Amino acid sequence: CDAQPIVIEGVEKILGACEDLRLVGSAATVNDAVRALPELRPELVVLGYATQSRALLPQITQVRECSPASRVVLWILELSELECFRALQLGARGILRKTQPVSSVLECLRAVAAGNVWIENSVSNEVLGFLNRASMPRITPREREIVEYVCRGLKNKEIAEALSITPGTVKVHLMHIFEKTGVKDRFQLALQGRQLLGIDDYGVNSHVVSG
Numbered sequence: 666c667d668a669q670p671i672v673i674e675g676v677e678k679i680l681g682a683c684e685d686l687r688l689v690g691s692a693a694t695v696n697d698a699v700r701a702l703p704e705l706r707p708e709l710v711v712l713g714y715a716t717q718s719r720a721l722l723p724q725i726t727q728v729r730e731c732s733p734a735s736r737v738v739l740w741i742l743e744l745s746e747l748e749c750f751r752a753l754q755l756g757a758r759g760i761l762r763k764t765q766p767v768s769s770v771l772e773c774l775r776a777v778a779a780g781n782v783w784i785e786n787s788v789s790n791e792v793l794g795f796l797n798r799a800s801m802p803r804i805t806p807r808e809r810e811i812v813e814y815v816c817r818g819l820k821n822k823e824i825a826e827a828l829s830i831t832p833g834t835v836k837v838h839l840m841h842i843f844e845k846t847g848v849k850d851r852f853q854l855a856l857q858g859r860q861l862l863g864i865d866d867y868g869v870n871s872h873v874v875s876g
Contacts, residue, residue, distance in 0.1 A: 666691070666698040667713035667740075676711075679767055686774055695724040702732040708778055713740035713763065722748065725755040736777050740770075749784070759783045804845060811838050815851055816858040 667673055673691045680688045690705045692698035698710065710728050712721055725737050738759030739752055749760055759777040761770060765785060776783040804812065807828075814824040821839075825832040839851065848854045 666693075666695055666711065668693050672713060679770070683771065686771070686778075695721075695727060699727055699731045702728065702735065706732065707735055709738060709774060710735045711738045711740050711774070722751055722755060725752060725757050729756045736780075738773060738777055738783075753782070761785055804842060808838055808842050808845075811835060812842060812854065812858045815839075815855050818855070 667676075670693075677688050677691070680686045689707050690698075690701050692701060695712065698712075702710070710732065712724060712728070721739060721741065725739075728735065728737055736758040737756060738761065739757050740761050740763060742763050744752065744760065752760060759773045759782070761773045761783070762785060769785060773783045773785075810828060811824055814827060819827065821832045821835045824835045828835075839854075842854065843849070846854070846857070848857055
């Protein structure tokens with residue numbers, strides 16, 4: 666599905682040279698594609714747009730409702746990391762930028778046809794970054810400060826003095842941190858604190874993916 670005839674023609678020629686892939690239909694709009702899906706029953710539906718692709722997100726649902734067995738591949742110029750994440754949530758099984766070479770297009774189609782999820786590296790890094798941030802516990806700036814001091818080995822009284830609060834307040838913050846992060850004590854917090862804060866060393870960003 667692409668509004669540019671030259672793109673459809675190019676895809677047809679590329680797939681015509683493949684023994685394991687065949688183009689069974691094309692359409693200039695998603696509405697046209699949806700009308701053809703019940704008859705064509707394709708294994709893959711490639712949604713390709715030449716402009717910003719935010720409008721494709723509801724169309725993923727539209728295609729899947731019309732043809733549940735079809736796997737959707739987005740062939741786009743740009744999607745934000747949030748939009749990529751939403752596309753996967755809605756059922757897309759491939760996300761590929763149009764700037765990628767033909768070899769990547771074929772690799773994506775074959776992987777998705779085999780039942781896998783395929784995302785090119787540059788996009789997957791963005792999605793993983795979003796998933797990492799979305800899955801990390803929501804700690805407050807004050808709680809973050811306390812985690813940093815715990816990682817440095819300071820005791821409650823020392824942390825209280827550094828932050829100009831009472832030791833009792835530090836203890837309450839620590840209880841909230843334990844609840845949010847699932848750690849059992851300050852020793853475990855000290856071990857996992859840098860991962861929690863997303864740093865390799867103080868002030869150096871690190872991308873941590875939570876499994």
